[in-house]
Amino acid sequence: MWEVIIMKTYIGKIHLKWCKNCNVPLLGRVCEVCGSKAEEVKLTPPGDPRLGFQYDMDFINKILEEEFGAKNVLNGKIILLNKIPGNEEAYEIIVDGEVKYLIYFDEDKEKWKVKLKLNGAKDLMEKGAYKKIIKIKNDVVEFLKNRKGSVLRPGIVEFTDDIEEKDDVIIVDENDRVVGVGLAVVSSEDIKNMEKGKVVKVRFFIKDNEDYKPGKIYDNLEEAFDLMVRANEGVIDNYERNAIGFIKNTYEKIKKPVMVAFSGGKDSLVTLILTLKALGKDIDVVFIDTGLEFEETLKNVEDVERHYGIKIIRLRGENFWEKVKEYGIPARDYRWCSEICKLEPLKKFIEENYEDDVLSFVGIRKYESFNRATKKRIHRNTYIKKQINALPIFHWSSLHVWIYLLREKAPYNKLYEKGFDRIGCFMCPAMEMGEMNKIKREFPKLWEKWENVLREYAEKHNLGEGWIKKGLWRWKHKRQ
Template sequence: KRFAVKEFPDGVSAGDNVIVVVGNSVGAGLAKINSAQFAGAPQDTEILRIRDIGFGALTPSEKKANYGDVVKANLPHLKAMEARAVAELRQNAQRYNLPITISFSGGKDSLAALGVLKEALGRFEAIYVNTGLEFPDTVQFVRDFCAKRNVPLKIAEAGDAFWQNVDSFGPPAKDFRWCCKVCKLAPMTDIIQKNYPRGTFTVDGKRRYESFLRSGIEPVERNPFVPGQVSIFPIRDWRSIEVWLYIRWKGFEYNRLYDEDFERIGCWLCPSVLESEFNHLAKVHPDLYARWTKYLHKWAQKQGRPREFVEHGFWRWKALPPKMLEIAKKMNLDLRAKAHHAPTSLKLIKGLSPCTPGRFSIESILTVDSERPFDAVAAVAPMLGKANYAEDLGVIRISRNDGINISIFASGHIVVNGADRQKVGRVFRETVNAVARAYLCTGCGICVKACPKRAITVVKSPRVLESKSPESRESKESGGGAAQAGGAQPSVALKIDSALCTQCGKCNQGCVIVRYADKLTKEIE
């Protein structure tokens, strides 16, 4: 519905969030022009876009309010929220009878949770995980706050774990966050096992409204990967505005980065932050921004990807979402990585993903010395589940009836995730086996006979694929990889018929490549 805009105040710039008044109703909107353009704007100009409007419920106030006024007006509500959280904490602390800790990140949510804990129990210790990618401001804030408020602080240091692994796994992406386990979960596990042998009752500031994934947080959870740690989420139902009002009410000092327009305080190179926040890093910490963008450009260049891959933030996804694909198409960009060959190897990180509650995942990179195209993997993917191959993106997504999801990327990355740890591990091994078979199959035909459904075809041609790269040649000469007998790879096409395959796995028995791939996964374990 379109409305005529009657008044447009001074001092508004295009892109500003504005309060919109329509009759007796008030809502929120986004200015599309500057104040100076309003008077002479042609009739069909879009002046503002209404985001949300509450009909009849609210009336605009003429009074200008500051934070103090808002806190005062909401004090009964804030007190009631705090009382509920305090009661829950006291009750559960008594029930578990473990040393009390708070997971203090230096962000607003853990600050509010700390406030509630202080009210409820008084004595506790704070644990801070320094991922090695923290804003210096955050590290300082955590130290200063705890010192000033007499909160004993333990810091779990990840050191340079990120930089030690980034060459193997590549830049983390929204859909490939190997870094959470390496830089968060591992140091957290260490510090808890060292300091709290009986376990600990940890207060955590996670909230349902933060994201869809966090919407299902339970009041109390046992961490399956940190034996003895029980986590409680006392502010899980609070909204962001309630958190801020609580902090103001308590008079807590907070991380200065919030005043620098950062919405979430976490790792400074996190692929999940808004692109605007990442660009803002260039102003606040130009040294950190320069270090990461330099790394990204070097990495993209090695992969044969264009500069725009970094400059327009495409690096933040392994599989691009539709809006990013559209942008890439408009810009006429080919963002796919060029094939790169190296001796066959497998590197993986597994565990509960601290950034994806309730899911266990394995992120890995499988490098196979093979000249075969990624299509070879797509041809065997039906043996893992219902496969969807996006050829232009170089990604195969596989969904399964047991709730496990698999993503296989042309770059060699594999992600397997699900709620059940054992199942994820088993499916991961099956995935590595399938990829290895696709790339290294010798065409022996054993699996063709083993398949009860006659779902496999193996086409072997007398043509051999010669190695193109010097590195690859070197690897073959030194005997690296399973498919190098004879010095060149035979041209074999292995194909699984999705209409016939029942994913029984019988074709793995007796396959020499599976035996080889099994060794890779066992060595890693």
């Protein structure tokens, strides 16, 4: 469907459905507000979309405006972002219960680009799109209906002068009605000089008797989120009940002191809330400060303490900035930082504070990665032998987590409202290029500090500026 390279990773059931009447995402079979039957949403696996906040809406609106000229396309809608595995950072954008766009970070152009679906293009034209448009003859429309094909130069009536090769374009008929979308195989300049030949590889084209109606628009996201929570109340109650039951049963079975590993992220927050509800406050809650945390994360630790009336134990490993001089730049295939800054302080804490094993409730979900999906729901930590990990929300999707947090009015980390997918070390080598660009933009001083370390290392090892600019530092084997 998309021309970017995608690796389909099947991990489990895709939970997402939609109420077309209320225009909210659903996790069950029926909308609990209006009673409408839930409709399936087709996603690229693993299909674990996250909730979009105002920042995400503004960010995607800006991309759509830059590419096609349409303004405020997503305003008043709940949007979900489905991160898809592949060779580029890419998200399917779910609006009105369907994928309408795919945005991806073009590493060569160092900018976000868009792939279109038909109804997404219709929304763009409704909002005043005037860029990257090709108008074709009506008889060509009839020819291309209900079949795959290409738009050839003789069938084109008009085209905008901003089309570049490999751009997505909107195809309209002579009445300016959207009839298709596709990939331009030549630029506007090329089209001017062509008399024949292929111009657009069609991805989607209208069929006979197609009817499209955009979804309901809300005055604000708060109103939309409130309805979404109510529409999923019973499902969330059931997931909470099962998770609390798992925590109680696991504790009764193992009968060891209890610890919750809190990272400042959404999944560990849900796990903490559930454990407090199941077992009360007579538990240890541990946060590991690697020295590379965002200020928002450190503040969130304090917010959670105040909100739930608990004390969170803060652990600190060895100084990363000193150790990087000794070990070198951490990488995806060289994760010394995780061992020294995270695992070692936790191991020391457990060995000093528990005579025997400790039962640790951890916010790992199987939909996060294939590696996590292979874990057992109760397992012993291979690095810290005295730690028995139990995973209460293992089967929850990201949307389960977000609806639960909104329902509980929980103090989640505000970094999520700045478009962050992942909460952790600000310069983790697991990041994609788009994420790095976001950190450069939102936290320039933090990133400058890290770039200075990279630059010093690159100069010492004759690696060149491209090693930094293209993010090659994220792999140790690319330093040769």
